[in-house]
Amino acid sequence: MTVEQPDYLLGRPISLVGPNAITLTLVSLALVLVIATFLVRVKHRRMAPVWRAGGVLLSSSAMIVAMVIMVNAAMGFYPMLDSLFPKANKAVTEVKQLSPLQPPLTQNNEGREALKNEPQSAEVAPRNEPQWMPHFEQVEEANGAKLLQTKFTGPISQISQEVDVWVPREFSLDPNPPQPDYRVIIFLHGSPGNPFASQAALRAGEKLQAAIDQGKLPPTIMVFPGLNVDGQEPDCVNLVERPAVETWLAQELPTMLHSVFPQISAIRGDWNLTGVSAGGYCAVRTALLHPQVFGSTASLSGYNRPTVGLLSEAGVQLYNANTLSNLIGLPRKYPTRILFASSANDRDADFLTVSTNQISPLPGDEYANLPLTGGHNWGAWNEVLPNVLSWIGEQSEVPHLQPLGKGIGAEFEPSQPTVEGWWGIKSWVLISLVSILVLALGAGLVTRWTIPGRSVTADATNSPSFTLEVQTLRGRIIGYLLSLFLVTLTASLVALEAFLIFNANLEFYASWQDVIREFTVFLTFD
Secondary structure, three states: OOOOOOOEEOOEEOEOOHHHHHHHHHHHHHHHHHHHHHHHOOOOOOOHHHHHHHHHHHHHHHHHHHHHHHHHHHHOOOOEHHHHOOOOOOOOOOOOEOOOOOOOEOOOOOOOHHHHHOEOOHHHOOOOOHHHOOOOEEEEEEOOEEEEEEEEEOOOOOOEEEEEEEEOOOOOOOOOOOOOOEEEEEEEOOOOOOHHHHHHHHOHHHHHHHHHHOOOOOOEEEEEEOOOOOOOOOOOOOEOOOOOHHHHHHHHHHHHHHHHOOOEOOEHHHEEEEEEOHHHHHHHHHHHHOOOOOOEEEEEOOOOOOOOOHHHHOOHHHHHHOOHHHHHOOOEOOOOEEEEEEOOOOHHHHHHHHHHHOOOOOOOOEEEEEEOOOOOOHHHHHHHHHHHHHHHHOOOOOOOOEEEOOOOOOOOOOOOOOOOOOOOOOOHHHHHHHHHHHHHHHHHHHHOOOOOOEEEEEOOOOOOOEEEEEOOHHHHHHHHHHHHHHHHHHHHHHHHHHHHHHHHOOOOOOOHHHHHHHHHHHHOOO
16 A cells, blocks of 8 residues: 655654554553553552552553554554644635536536537546556455556646556456456545545455446446545645645546556546545535536435535535535536435435435436445445445446435435434443443542452560451452453443444444444454
């Protein structure tokens, strides 16, 4: 995986991903728990309860940090230490947009359907200059599909990002003998995110090849570009004082792909732009604003409104102009196929789906929804991806597909939000019970429960009676191990409580089944 230039500590790069990061985290956590256990066993020092409370806080904080680091190490959201602390968006007095505010519009719909098979615009035609033809290297293989990788610097925007391309088994970099015109899917990651995490979590290469082998998708390549251009939250719009990401994504990237891979199609209907979360928003917005390049788009739990980057701070007029439910309803010149994958557990994505159902499609337009099970997470997106590929391929019936675009006042039956009992992942009863248990364990450790050991009373002849505590080595070991267990249990429950409160206020996991499914994704992560 191509990554940014890392920070260094004692001459070594500080990486937050991979087996080394997981091993270092586990070793560090174990060391902190050992130290914290010594602190909670303090008996004779002054202010012993303060030392013990410090041990509980130290172990709990370490457990939370370790859990976060291990998830990141598996998923690769933040590859290096400096990426863990993104720069704040540059302060500007007014957010100004350089790219188009509207797609090409028309009031004449005659012949609109035929525009689906129109060639792409000349702005993405292949170029012969070296700067448009970076070298790709094969770095991986899955189910016969091959992963090609490069780092591409846009000659216009000067944005330099990793670009990963999954190609099917039959694909050859040698254009001779002639090959079929491969379709193109460009897949955008969310925020935080990167190409590596997205394709690995989705097992993209494996599923791409499976869809082609099963006849659900014509020969297609799947492209994963990076969007983290300057250490700030990514925008997918050209803004004043920000990198021209829209130019890079909608013009330079397609031009580069045409220049390197002459086998790919130049028909707009064969080009799809898909994304998850914030990448889903960017996919639909970019496809609508650049219909001369992209004929279809899919949003997996994508937002309706700009929620990250500088655009989220724009004034009302600019903000509304970049709200998808407003863009979709415009009298657009070019037809576009739009797919949403949403869940009632994910309110903003679900609102976009319901809003689109109120829009009457123009000739050639197609709006549809694939209901997701669960919340805003990789487990849901991983599960729905095969059906998304089938929809893009247009070669087979797509299970559970709901047509949208029935007009104002039309009824829509969205998926029902997940409801669990008192033990549910969003239940405040469960959160309260865990809080009580944490407080009880923490109080017991601070106030010093009885430690295993044995004491005897010795009376010396003609001397005052006194009690002498005698603790065997075995008793000390048992006592320490019991304390270590209680410290670890308390820290684990604190981490669980932090997760429950965090998730209850957001929409990542709707049930414990969601968590198990996500954990399965982590376990199969390459």
